[in-house]
Amino acid sequence: MQQTAANDLITYFPTCPTADEIPTLMPSPFSNIPHPLAQQACLMLQEKLSGDQHGLRDFSQHGKMFGVLVVRDSAGRIGFLSAFSGMISGQWQLPGFVPQLFELAEHANYLYAGNDQLAELTAQLQRVETSKQRSDLMQQISQLQQQRDLALTELKQQHRDAKAGRKQQRLALQELTGLSDSERQRQMATLALASQHHKREFTNASLQWQEKLQLLLQQLDQVERHIQEIKERRAEKSRQLHKILFATYQLHSFSGEQQPITHFFDAMPPAGAGDCAGPKLIHYARKHRLQPLALGEFWWGASPSTGVRHHAHYYPACRGKCRPILPFMLDGLGVEPEPDHAQEIDLSEPAVVYEDESLLVVNKPSGLLSAPGKQVKDCVYNRLLQRYPENPELRLVHRLDMATSGLLLVAKNLKANKFLQRQFIQRDVEKRYEAILTRRLSPDQLEGEINLPLCVDLYDTPRQMVCFESGKAAKTCWRVLNHEGETTRIWFYPQTGRTHQLRVHASHKDGLNAAIVGDALYGQAGERLMLHAQRLCFTHPVSRERLEFELPAPF
Template identity: 40%
Template sequence: MATNLFQRFKTDISGIELPEKFTFPFYYEPHILSKIAAQELQNYLQSQTDFEHNFGLEENQKGLIIGKMFGVLVCQNKEGELGYLWAFSGKLANVNHLPYFVPTIFDMLHEDGFFRKEEEILNSINRQIEFLENSDELRTKEIQLQATKIEAATDIQNQKNKIKRLKIERDEKRNSFTNLSLSENGTSNCELVKQTLEHELSEESKRESILLKKMTKYWNFQIMNAQKEVDLFLDKINSLKEERRQKSGTLQQKLFAEYSFLNLYGERKSIGEIFDNNPPAGAGECAAPKLLHYAFNHQFKPIAMAEFWWGQSPKSEIRKHKQFYPACKSKCEPILLSHMLKGLDMYANPFQENPAEGKEIEIVYEDEILLVVNKPAEFLSVPGKIITDSVYQRVKKLYPNATGPLIVHRLDMSTSGLLLIAKNEEAYKQLQSQFIRRTIKKRYVALLDGIINKNEGVIELPLRVDLDDRPRQLVCYEHGKFAQTRWEVIAVENNKTRVHFYPITGRTHQLRVHASHELGLHTPIIGDDLYGTKSNRLHLHAECLTFMHPISKEEITIQKAAEF
C-alpha cells in the first residue's frame, strides 16, 4: 500500500530547498513544495474518473453539493526520496477509501470489522423496540387501560354524586320530621319515631359509603390488572433499551480504544485518551491526522503540510475554492499538538508570540477624562489568554491612577484604528451607554480583493461563533445574533475596491464576514487570513469616531487616516 499512496512529484522540483522546519498546522503560509503537491492533487480532481461526487463546480450535476477539505503531506520515504501523500476530510463519494488517498485511521465501514457486526446487533435491537412500541397489541392494551380508568372515574363519581344527593334527601327528611313534631305539640311516640328515622338514615349513609369503598377497591384492582398488561410490554421495551444502552456504551469505548494515532516515536494514543472519552463528532476524520498517521505508520519523514478547500462553500461558513486553510481547532488541535506532532521540529506557534512587540500606540486625542488612541494592526485591545501586551496594558502603564475598565470598546487584533478610552469609571459608563444605545458613529475603511458592482447598500447576516473552529464566525439564521452593516464604495484601484463600512451592530468579525460571505459583498478584505487570503496585514481600519463628550455634551469627531 505504501508504494501506490506515496507519490513522486510530476513537476520538476530540483533546486527547491526543503523548509527548515515542519509546518505549524494552525497558522501557516504553504511552502512551495506543498503548493506544488496541492496543485497536482487539484489537477487530478479536475480530470479524475475514479469516483463521483458533487462539489458544486459543474452545472446540473446530480447529488447533494458537498465541498471538501483536502490535504497534502510532503514527505520522504525510507529511501530518502521526496514525494507526497493525499487525504480528504470525512468521507468522499460516501466512502472512506479511494485510490491515491490515505485511508481513515480506523474504518468503521469495513464489512468484516467489529463495528459493522455490533452495529447490526444494535439495529436488530432497534427493530425489536420499534416493533413492540408500534404493535397493535400494545395499542389495544393501552386503550383498554385508558377506558378502564375512564369507566372507573365515571362510576366512582356517580356514586359520590349519589351520596351527595341522598345526604340532601336525608337532611330534608330530618327537617320535615322536626317541623311535624313541633306542630303535633309533643306526641308521646314522637321521640321513638325520630330515633328510628335517624337510625335508618344513618344506616343508609353507611351503606353508601361502604359501597363507594368497595367500588374504589374494585376499580383499583381492574386498573392495576390493565396496567400490568401494559407494563409487560413496557418492561420488554425498557429491557431492550437498557441492553441497547449498555452495548452502545461498550461499542463506543471499544471504538475509542481502537481509534488510535501514531506519532514520530511509534507511540499510540487513542481518541478516548486524548479527549477524555468525550471526543467531538468527526474528530480524527480530518485530513491532517490521516496524513500524519499514515506517514508514521510507514516510516515516512514529514516535511511540510497544507490543506485546501475544493468546491462550493457551505451556506453558513466562508470557504473559497482552492484556498488554503489551517487545521480546525476543536477536533485537530488536541490530537496534533498533544500527541501526533510530538518530536517534530516545527515552526513556532505564532499565537504564543507577541504581535505588538516593537509597535507603539498613538494618542490622537486626550483631555482630563478620556483619550482616543490609534491601535496598530496585529495588536490586542485587551489581554489575551497567552499574550497580555495590549492597549489596555499600555494605557494602564501610562495612566496608573486611571480607574474603571478603561477600554470602552474593542477592535479585532488584526484591525487598526481608533479606540476610545475612559480614564475614570463614570466616563466609562457614559460612553458605554452611547455604544449600547448605538448613538456613537463609527466609520471603517477597507480595501477589498476585487471589484464591487454596486455603489452602496446594507448587509444583514446574523452571526455566531463556529464552535468547531474558534474564533471563526458562521452565518446562522437559527442561533446567530442580528448583525447589520451599511457600506459605500469610495474608489476602485488596480482591481481592488476601497469601501467605507458603517457597522450598525458590533459583532465579532462582523465586517470581515459581511465582506467575504457570498450573501454579503462576496469579496474578502485584503489580508483576511480567516475569510480571505493572507497578506502583509488586514486592510481594515477604524478611521472615524463620533461621540458625545460625557462632560461638555458636545459632539466630538476624531479621524485618523488608514496607512494602506
C-alpha cells in the first residue's frame, strides 16, 4: 500500500478505480452496507490491522471501531483515509490514521487542569468517605441498634409473659366463688393498670433508645451531607470541564459554515461526540481539500461487553453522536438521502389467521410496522382500523418488530384487550419464534437459557444493549431444530418481552454469539430478518378456552 508524498495519510488503491466504480453521489453515512469501493478500502485497512505493523494493541481483548473515507485528491487520484474511534492505548494520534478534529495541545491544557481539580475533589471525597470519624459513627450506630433490638425484644418477651399471667389471673377471678363483685372489679382494674404500665414502659424504652441513636445519626448526617456536597461540586466541575472541552470542537461544512459541536445538541453533547471515525475523516478531508466519495466503518476485534459488535462487520454511523453533526459537516457535497427502510407491503396484508367477536390473530409480514412510528404511519394497527371501522376500540395486545413476521394478537374491544394483556404481564402466554442464525452452533449448544438484562443504547437508538446496572431483566430459552450448512435453525421461547430481546440474545457474545440472518442492526443486512413468530397460545377472554395457533416460517 504505497503512500503519496503529498499526503502520507492517503492510501491509494493498487488499481485505479474506473469511472463506473466511483459513486456520482456520496452514499449516506447511515447506510447499513458501505459502497463497494469503501468495502475495498475497509479490506485493505483490515489487512494492515491483521499485520499490526505498529503494535497498536491486542484487539482480541478490546475491539475498536475503524473507518475509511474514499477520497479524490487535487490531482484527481482516488484513495482513502483511515481513522479509529476515540483513542487507542491512550493515544489520539497514530501513524497512518487521521488525527482528532480538535487542537490536541489546547484540549490537553484544559484536560490536565480540569483533571487535577477533579482528582483533588475525588481524593477529598475518598478521605471523608474512609475517615475514622465516619467509620466510628457507623460502627457505634450499628452496635447501638443491635443493643436496642436485643433490649426491646427481651422487654417485649417479658411483657408477653406477664400478659399471659394476667390472662390466667382474669380467668381465675371469674371462676372464683365467694368473692364480692366489688373486689373482683378492683382486682380486674389492677390487672388492667399493669397492662397499661407495660405499654408505657415499652414506649418510653423505645423513645430512650431513639434519643441515643438520634445523637449519633445527627453527627453521621453532617458527614454524609459533606460527602454529598463534595460529590455535587465534583459533578459540576465535570460539567464545566466537558463544556470547555467541547468548545474546542469546531465543526466545518463543505459549504463554508462553522459551528461549535454544542450547537447540534439540545443539552451537553454525549461523551465521545465528534470522536467517532466518521467525523474525524470528514473533518480531515475538508481541511485538506479532499473530495469525500464514500464512507465505511467496521468493528475490529473482540465484541464489547454491552453493545453488539462483531469482528469485521460493517456498521452505519451511530445516531446518538454522529446523526446530529454529519449532515452539517457534509453540507455542500452531493450526498444520497438517508435510506428509507420502509417497504411496500401489499394492502391485503396482514392476512387473518383467526377471527371471532372478541379478537383477531393475524400474520404480520416482515417489513410492516405493528404500530405507527414517528415518521411512518402505515402499520398493522392503522390497516386494521380501516378494515374494521365497526371496532373503534380495536387494540394490539402485543407487538412484533417491523422486520419480524408472524402471529400477532389483536383485541376487538377494551375488555378483551385488558384480559389478554394481563396474560402477557403474568407470562401465561406461550410464544415460540423460529429463526436462522448466521453460525453453526456447536454440538453442546442444542438447548439452553440466556439471561442478559437489556436497555436502550441512548447513543445509538433504536439499538438495545446489555446492562447489568440499569437494564431490565430479559430471559430467553432456546432449542436447536437442525443445522443447514453453516447456519442453524432454532426455536426461541422468550420468557420476557423486551425490545429486540431475541435479536440481542442471539447476537451478543455472552448469548449465542450468532446474529439472526438478515439482522441489519446486530448482524449483517439481508433480504429480510429470518425471525418469525411461529406459535402463540393463550386463553380466550370470553370462553376461557385455551387457543393455540402455529404458522410455519416463510423461510
